[in-house]
Amino acid sequence: MVSQLFTVPRVSFILTVCILFSLALNLIYNNPDEKFRRNLRKYGRRDIQNFIVRSIQVRENYGRCVFPYTLTDAQGVYQPDRKTTCKRRSCRSKSGWVLCSENKCYIRKLLTESKGKIDCVFTDIIRTSDRKVGYGIPHRNFQQYLLNSSDFVKVQCNASNGDRWAGDVIGTRPILVPKSADDKPKNDKFNVFILSLDSLTKTDFLQKLPKTYWFLKQQLGAVEFRGFNTIGNIRSQNLIGMLTGQTELELPETRKASPRSSHLDVYPMIWKTFRNDGYITAFNEDSIREGVLNSQHKDFLEQPTDHYLQTYLTEKKQYFSNSTECCFSNYQRHQILFDYTSKILSGERNKSKFILNVHDVTSSDNLFVLDHDIFNFLFDLQEKEALSRTIFILVSNTDQPLNQNNVPLEEKLNQRILFASVVLPLQFQKQFPQEYSNFQNNTNSLITSFDIHATLEHVLQLQNNQSEGLRSCRTRSISLFKQIPHYRSCAHAHIEPHLCSCLGETPININRVILMGAENIVDTVNTFLEPYWKFCRSVTLSGVIDAVKLAPQKALLQYKKLDDVIGYIPNLSGSTIVRNEWYQIQVAINASTEAQSIIEGIVRHDLWKDIFETKIKDIVLKEGGIGPHCLAKVGKPMLKKLCICKEIN
Structure with missing residues (x-):
């Protein structure tokens, strides 16, 4: 009796039904709409909103914003998340027979000379919904057509020499x-x-x-x-x-x-x-x-x-x-x-x-x-x-x-x-x-x-x-x-x-990295002055005034993906590859000259190559400092703050 119940065909049928049933459940469970409803049931719109407000109000998120230069x-590398939807092809073909200027659509004048009399039928494209359109009453015209109901018109034209053309034209109705x-x-x-x-x-x-x-x-x-x-x-x-x-x-x-x-x-x-x-x-x-x-x-x-x-x-x-x-x-x-x-x-x-x-x-x-x-x-x-x-x-x-x-x-x-x-x-x-x-x-x-x-x-x-x-x-x-x-x-x-892309500030003691960063700021300034070497002397480092380390928030470093299909709940169980560190350093230059300056720069330290790059953020002439008389007519404020004129005999 048992052997009759569990014959090979019946077992195969039962297994097939079970597999199809499990696949159906899986499709239903993983359907985006169903996921959305489960997320709403799990969190609720108000719960998600409260979660976001609480995450925004954490103390770390109130730090003053500094951007990494x-x-x-x-220069970034363009890597779209989705494949391009266009095939590589040419869009060129013969010009249309009808043109539109504002609400007036007319047959190109040169065509009547080469093709003879042209008879065109204009049909408005009318919006029914965002996913469906209708069409207006066709209008036959030999000269021009005025747009009143739509900006978009389908046109079919017949010339007396037997040529035909069909296409769409776009204008702007009043x-x-x-x-x-x-x-x-x-x-x-x-x-x-x-x-x-x-x-x-x-x-x-x-x-x-x-x-x-x-x-x-x-x-x-x-x-x-x-x-x-x-x-x-x-x-x-x-x-x-x-x-x-x-x-x-x-x-x-x-x-x-x-x-x-x-x-x-x-x-x-x-x-x-x-x-x-x-x-x-x-x-x-x-x-x-x-x-x-x-x-x-x-x-x-x-x-x-x-x-x-x-x-x-x-x-x-x-x-x-x-x-x-x-x-x-x-x-x-x-x-x-x-x-x-x-x-x-x-x-x-x-x-x-x-x-x-x-x-x-x-x-x-x-x-x-x-x-x-x-x-x-x-x-x-x-x-x-x-x-x-x-x-x-x-x-x-x-x-x-x-x-x-x-x-x-x-x-x-x-x-x-x-x-x-x-x-x-x-x-x-x-x-x-x-x-x-x-x-x-x-x-x-x-x-x-x-x-x-x-x-x-x-x-x-x-x-x-x-x-x-x-x-x-x-x-x-x-x-x-x-x-x-x-x-x-x-x-x-x-x-x-x-x-948040802002980098937070953390005070740091002067160490080897800070000193090398300060030297890089001076090197950057001298590179900037290089084209003007006939007029300006090189600057020298007098000392480091202040330094802070710039770092992103922990939530950004830990961000992995979204935990919901709604697009709001972040998964913060991930990690980030940190190759660079940023520092904001204030240095004094030319302390022994009249043109004393304080320069603030953002220095990027490549941890893998141990190299530094600098972007000058601010330059302040100390009290008693003077601008360069040799560049009085040059309209570059930054250059005037950095240049120390050479004595030219």
């Missing part, structure tokens, strides 16, 4: 601003244009986008902020902080995996404030996959801004189901983003605009090509004078790697420092001189996305003659047009310890 000057703002003088406010480059750290930006960086600094006069620190483990947390001034946990639940969650429409996005103040608004991402916001959050029910590139990309997804194509309508996706932005910013000059663009650099086929295209894009905007009344903000954004156990300290620090630069119109600088002075003095301060949000609010308040109000150091959101205290810490800025 290598994050500013070193936008009616709120009536309450229509009564205000036209074009009396500055445009605001934000370009966010995703999957890019600061050192990545410096190495892979050198032409863009040069144009920002040399041609546009951009002010770079050295201490732009991430506030989140994933990109959406930084973007949400900039758009709302709040953390994701402080806002209504919008995660797809969370039961009874709301859509992103409930967020108090900053573009709503600009819209109410009479601005035309635009939010454009060029990702054919999930965007930064809707990858984990529910889509927008209503179109969030006046101009919205997602509608066009949604229509294109049906043709590129594998989501790996670079090219739409003969252009790379980032080029479509730039062209669309140029049309928005250059059109309707009598109305102010707020534009937020997000480009994921992993979708670019070649970052050097992207660098060239951004350079041309900014050059084109400058030539059109579209930036003359525009506050232009360029920032980078990135996720923290999935696993940071046993990685070099520099790599961890690099992942937490992002690029940030701001271009202010000359008229803004003249109109608000005190705010501009504060702005320039904040370039070495610790800032976050919360501060950019406060700055955007302050722009509106300044233009509306409203007081921004005083904000203390303990306020996590401080406008860049207000003076940010030099002693601001990661705790003040609401940065968790494992995300």
